[in-house]
Amino acid sequence: xxxxxxxxxxFALLIxxxxxxxxxxxxxxxxxxDFGGSMSQLSMNILVKLGVDGLVIGLYFFLYQFRLFDMESxxxxxxxxxxxxDFFFYWYHRASHRVRFLWCAHVVHHxxxxxxxxxxxxxxxxxxxxxxxxxxxxxxxxxxxxxxASAGAVATIYGFWTHTETVSKLWRPLEWIFVxxxxxxxxxxxxxxxxxxxxxxxxxxxxxxxxxxxxxxAPVRYGLINNIHTYHPLKIAFTEWYKLLRDTGRARSIGLVxxxxxxxxxxxxGQGDTQDPAATPSAAN
Numbered sequence: 001x002x003x004x005x006x007x008x009x010x011f012a013l014l015i016x017x018x019x020x021x022x023x024x025x026x027x028x029x030x031x032x033x034d035f036g037g038s039m040s041q042l043s044m045n046i047l048v049k050l051g052v053d054g055l056v057i058g059l060y061f062f063l064y065q066f067r068l069f070d071m072e073s074x075x076x077x078x079x080x081x082x083x084x085x086d087f088f089f090y091w092y093h094r095a096s097h098r099v100r101f102l103w104c105a106h107v108v109h110h111x112x113x114x115x116x117x118x119x120x121x122x123x124x125x126x127x128x129x130x131x132x133x134x135x136x137x138x139x140x141x142x143x144x145x146x147x148x149a150s151a152g153a154v155a156t157i158y159g160f161w162t163h164t165e166t167v168s169k170l171w172r173p174l175e176w177i178f179v180x181x182x183x184x185x186x187x188x189x190x191x192x193x194x195x196x197x198x199x200x201x202x203x204x205x206x207x208x209x210x211x212x213x214x215x216x217x218a219p220v221r222y223g224l225i226n227n228i229h230t231y232h233p234l235k236i237a238f239t240e241w242y243k244l245l246r247d248t249g250r251a252r253s254i255g256l257v258x259x260x261x262x263x264x265x266x267x268x269x270g271q272g273d274t275q276d277p278a279a280t281p282s283a284a285n
Contacts (some may be wrong), residue, residue, distance in 0.1 A: 003153035008095040011160060015117045018166055029116040029165065033231045038118045040233035041108050044125035056132050060145035069142035081143050082151040083203070085135075089155065092134035093199040103265045104240040105130045111236055113223035115185055119162035125237050159201045163188075169216070179204045182216040189220040240265075 015030075022029035071077050096106035097259060108124035138148050161167075162184035168181045179200050187198035197214035200206045207213035227240060244260065251257045256269065 003150065004156055006159075007157050011117065011121065014161070018117050018164060021166055029114065030118060031114060034112055034114055034116045035116075037233065037236055038112060038122035038233040040120040041125065042123055044237060045123040045127065047145055048125045049128050052128050056128075057145055057149065057161065059132070059136065060139040060148060060181065063136060064139040064142075064145055066138055067142040071142045073144070075271070076146055078151060081147050082155060084143070084204040085126050085151050085155060086200065087206060088134055088209075089202075090137065092131055093201070094196075094210075094212065095134070096130070097196050097199070098264050099262055100244060100265050101261045102130055104244055107224070107240045107265075108237055110188060110224055113227060115163060115165050115188055115222050117160065117163055119158045119188075126241070129282050137217075146155070149182060156180070159173050160186075169179040175204075175206060176208075177203060180219065183207075183213075185220045186214050188222050190223055191218055191221055193218065194220065195225075 014077050019030050044074040046070050053110055077117075077198065093106075097202075105124045105126040108127070109119075112119045112122055135148065135152075139145055162179055162181045164181050165185065167181040170180050172179065175182065179198070179202055183198045183200075183204050186194045189195075197212050199212055206211065220280075228236065232235065247260050248257050251260060258266070259269070
């Protein structure tokens, strides 16, 4: 049984609790149509995962045959897998903000202008097709596919609770080591200082090590610099893919197509690697 499926009732209770708590404080964390948009993306994401998860785990078992190292099964090895997985996720998430075709999948998660537990579940239907591009080396290194799956589920469950405004900053040592709601609120900000910051999911030490950490100081403006202004499920899921395919169809060379797919979001010919601020993401998980 997928641990994430078992966690869904807990997620539902936390969403209800957050809605009640914020309402009693005079601030509604949830807007009905926005929450519905998040749930539409979750539903499509689940359908896609039902179709591809078997293929992905099959690929991992195939690659595991050629593993370079053998690891003994133990709680310590499982914990090591979780840390390594978080490291790989950091680079996947960072690439998802800096490579346009990966951003097309990830932008869905950043498209809400609200921060709440519902936003944590706003997951792209095309996301499950991109993450495997970064995780496939793990079974080759000797990480068992089922351990990867269970550690990944725990990491995903952890990431849920960081999407809230009801939890302020935590005890300083925890803020220094782990990703907290404060860190992830900044990640979802469209403020210039928060763009492309705080990519980690579990351990914020990766951002501190690789120069992408930014503390939450100024009030956070959630969403994209250019928000999509729609709650239509298909538009939320595929608007950026449509724009990429449209630009691809207009390209006059294979080289330009490659650049359109692999340069940062908002890149245009002649810009080098700089982003167009009008098209840049906010930053998100």
